[in-house]
Amino acid sequence: MRLEKYQNVQDGRLKHAGHDYLELAETYGTPLYIFDEASFRERVKGYQQAMETPYFETEVLYASKALLTKAIARLISELGIGQDVVSAGEIFTGIHNGVNPEKMYFHGNNKLNQEIRYAIENNVGTIVIDNRMEVERVNQIAGEVGKKQRVLLRLNPGVEAHTHEYIMTANLDSKFGESVFDEAIDTVIQRLATAENLNFAGFHSHIGSQIFEEASFYKAATELLTFSAAVQNKLGIKIEEINFGGGFGVYYTETDQPFNVVDFLPNFIEHVHAEAVKLEINLKKVTIEPGRSLVNASGSTLYEIGDLKHTAGGKDYAFIDGSMNDNIRPALYQAKYEAMVVNKAEFPAEKTYTIAGKACESGDKIIENIELPELTTGDLLLVNGTGAYNYSMASNYNRIPRPAMIHVIEDKHYLTVKRESFEEMMMREI
Numbered sequence: 463m464r465l466e467k468y469q470n471v472q473d474g475r476l477k478h479a480g481h482d483y484l485e486l487a488e489t490y491g492t493p494l495y496i497f498d499e500a501s502f503r504e505r506v507k508g509y510q511q512a513m514e515t516p517y518f519e520t521e522v523l524y525a526s527k528a529l530l531t532k533a534i535a536r537l538i539s540e541l542g543i544g545q546d547v548v549s550a551g552e553i554f555t556g557i558h559n560g561v562n563p564e565k566m567y568f569h570g571n572n573k574l575n576q577e578i579r580y581a582i583e584n585n586v587g588t589i590v591i592d593n594r595m596e597v598e599r600v601n602q603i604a605g606e607v608g609k610k611q612r613v614l615l616r617l618n619p620g621v622e623a624h625t626h627e628y629i630m631t632a633n634l635d636s637k638f639g640e641s642v643f644d645e646a647i648d649t650v651i652q653r654l655a656t657a658e659n660l661n662f663a664g665f666h667s668h669i670g671s672q673i674f675e676e677a678s679f680y681k682a683a684t685e686l687l688t689f690s691a692a693v694q695n696k697l698g699i700k701i702e703e704i705n706f707g708g709g710f711g712v713y714y715t716e717t718d719q720p721f722n723v724v725d726f727l728p729n730f731i732e733h734v735h736a737e738a739v740k741l742e743i744n745l746k747k748v749t750i751e752p753g754r755s756l757v758n759a760s761g762s763t764l765y766e767i768g769d770l771k772h773t774a775g776g777k778d779y780a781f782i783d784g785s786m787n788d789n790i791r792p793a794l795y796q797a798k799y800e801a802m803v804v805n806k807a808e809f810p811a812e813k814t815y816t817i818a819g820k821a822c823e824s825g826d827k828i829i830e831n832i833e834l835p836e837l838t839t840g841d842l843l844l845v846n847g848t849g850a851y852n853y854s855m856a857s858n859y860n861r862i863p864r865p866a867m868i869h870v871i872e873d874k875h876y877l878t879v880k881r882e883s884f885e886e887m888m889m890r891e892i
């Protein structure tokens with residue numbers, strides 16, 4: 463397993479910022495989500511600095527679908543980044559933990575009327591309109607609330623990025639946004655710009671998630687700016703802001719070769735500026751909304767090895783006390799992960815295992831065919847790169863309680879999510 467900056471091997475054991483994983487397991491139990499707060503803070507600051515430019519206002523919005531807890535919301539607020547939200551639930555969590563709603567961008571392809579009303583009443587700064595029907599709904603609800611709502615339109619620029627089919631968002635049949643190739647697109651934009659209760663500020667696009675080619679982002683930017691210029695020239699509508707979405711790929715295993723986002727961003731901003739100048743677009747604001755690349759490497763999950771099984775077919779299973787309930791990604795996207803036996807950090811890897819969860823599903827395998835030291839019941843297995851889309855996609859399938867989460871920050875660690883109890887799982891039931 464590739465170690466993160468905060469991990470190192472001492473006395474034959476893997477440690478997290480000097481903390482022994484065995485002690486963390488004793489204190490908090492397993493399975494345990496562990497979030498390294500220092501590296502998250504550093505990454506956020508790095509992105510913010512890399513976006514700074516004299517050309518226009520820039521803002522980093524954190525795509526909170528990747529991981530949102532009360533503690534994460536407090537960090538968003540403290541660090542002063544915006545929040546990309548996709549439901550009233552995310553807005554609620556943000557607002558109740560100090561996030562300034564003016565800095566929120568509300569996305570979603572079927573925002574409910576009550577969510578739109580909630581957002582407008584609670585001063586959510588920008589609603590990113592997905593489609594022409596939503597234009598009318600937001601306009602009407604804003605009128606009822608008595609506000610003029612700032613909005614962007616989500617465009618599908620038709621830039622196909624190479625990623626898993628389920629996380630592509632800009633193919634022609636995507637459910638997200640209005641296509642730049644749609645014959646009615648001009649009418650939709652004209653309506654947006656003239657709707658009495660809307661303040662149309664520009665466009666948004668997000669071409670997909672876990673993307674490794676910088677070229678796809680440059681291409682999408684060029685497409686969007688060219689389209690914006692056409693809108694200005696043809697319809698006389700000014701485009702002040704473009705939100706370029708998130709999607710920067712991260713390292714899970716050695717087949718992943720992500721680019722360095724902090725190096726990429728200044729070049730990207732230059733590209734956007736140069737294209738905007740060429741096309742005579744007076745951009746006032748540029749935003750990005752990364753989720754995975756901000757949190758994934760800060761998260762890991764600690765499991766205890768239970769039973770071991772050698773099948774008649776010759777496979778060696780090692781069962782963990784977690785499951786697809788705490789990490790659905792291998793089952794959903796065939797996602798790959800690396801892992802390490804923290805108490806055998808210096809033992810040679812000599813056996814091939816399939817790490818399977820305890821859920822009643824054959825597909826509940828967290829890692830297939832990983833080389834590890836000979837395992838024994840009670841060993842602790844750490845899976846790295848679980849910060850994004852693990853806790854936020856966790857479920858209670860099989861009535862399995864969701865794990866606890868802790869934050870580690872230099873010399874201390876603290877609980878941010880309590881382990882779910884059986885009672886809590888029944889709480890909403892009558």
Ligand SMILES: Cc1ncc(COP(=O)(O)O)c(C=O)c1O
Binds near residue numbers: 631671672707755
């Ligand atoms: C509109 C939008 N913005 C931002 C993101 C965050 O993407 P990622 O976590 O890949 O950075 C997503 C998720 O794919 C999204 O749909």
Ligand SMILES: N[C@@H](CCCC[NH3+])C(=O)O
Binds near residue numbers: 629
């Ligand atoms: N949840 C997905 C990505 C979807 C991103 C949100 N649009 C993942 O785990 O990779």
